[in-house]
Amino acid sequence: MLRFLRILLTGLFGVLWDEVTAFGGVRLVDGENKCSGRVEVLRHEQWGTVCDHGWDHREAFVVCLELGCGLAESASHAYAPGRGEIWLRHVQCSGHESSLTRCAVVLHSNSYCTHDNDVGVKCSEILLMPTLTLLSPHTVFCPGEAVRFGCSVRLGHHLSDFHLYKHGVSTPLVTQRAEQTQAAVELTLSDIETFHQGSYSCGYRLKGGFPNQRLTSPHSNSINITVVELLTPHHWYNTSSEAPAGSVLKGHSFNITCSTAQQYAGGSFQLRLIRSNGTVRQSLPALTPSVTFTFSNAQSSNEGYYYCLYRVQMGGRTFVSRESQPLPIAIRDPDPVLSPMVISWIVSGLTFIVAVIVIIIVAKVLCNKQKKPSELERETRTCVDNTYVALSINKL
Secondary structure (H helix, E strand, O other), rough: OHHHHHHHHHHHHHHHHHHHEOOOOOEEOOOOOEEEEEEEEEEOOEEEEEOOOOOHHHHHHHHHHOOOOEEEEEEEOOOOOOOOEEEEEEEEEEOOOOOHHHHHOOOOOOOOOOOEEOEEEOOOOOOOOOEEEEOOOOOEEEOOOOOEEEOOOOOOOOEEEEEEEEOOOOOOOOOEEOOOOOEEEEEEEHHHHHHHHHHEEEEEEEEOOOOOOEEEEEOOOOOEEEEEOOOOOOEEEEOOOOOOOOEEOOOEEEEEEEOOOOOOOEEEEEEEEOOOOOOEEEEEOOOOEEEEEEEEEOOOHOOOEEEEEEEEEOEEEEOOOOOOOOOOEEEEEEOHHOOOHHHHHHHHHHHHHHHHHHHHHHHHHOOOOOOOOOHHHHOEEEEOOOEOOOOOOOOO
């Protein structure tokens, strides 16, 4: 409160604003680099120093910010005294000014200042690194969800905005404006997709002293997120070629194969059978993109609609794909007419019957050849061209 009154009184009684407008800039000289040294201000094209009366870290902060040198590390006299005019005394800043010349100052004062009182500043050259935290309760997400980050910094002056960066992408994915005294914001990455998977960091910017000047902080620590997208699996079945389409012969074997184009470590396939009296589930680990469920002896209980889905547990969450299209399978009894055993019996029976008929015919032919002609037939035979012709005799 006392400082505020001091600033107010100084501004009312000690500042000659028409003379302040004559200042042309601020610089640091005789230091290790451009961001450290003795503070000098330009007035009427002549550089002069600043007296340390009333000088503290607030004024040093404004100087460092104005010069684009990050944050003030110290306000000391560890630099060589200057020469010439001592332009400013009793500088009073709140820490929010964009330039030292916008602070309340005393141009003329009865206070005794020499160049031994010349003030110096050492700036950090870079801004403080912010801290990124994950506000969402997990690190693994599915498409369409939102990821909430928090970005904070131990600083509450001249903040312009915060940014969320993805590793490998130069432009920020999320930007959140900040109040000048705001030191933390929430950065929300909405409606994520698989390309959002990766490493994230945040940064912030400060308003500099020159028009449109923005000082960018170094990036924060990194946080990795994973985006799991499970594609709908495909499935098909195989059985004996004797079975009609969509059917399996009772007692025969068949298998159902589930396959996916997107595989994750620790995933599994689940085969679900919906039948008239309930639902049956089976599961196999997805060591490869495809697995096969085998049924060695098809029974009526295997009849129904089969669905396949893929599931995986990651980051303490369980992700399940959509179910595949239904695969109807009917279990049929073997057709007795088409049974191989029945066909074998029929062929054997027909072969036996044909063999019997052939034997009878052959026997009859042989029997006819052995039959002798009658007395009358022998007497009526005549020889014509060496051919015997049997003449029939009509009996009276």
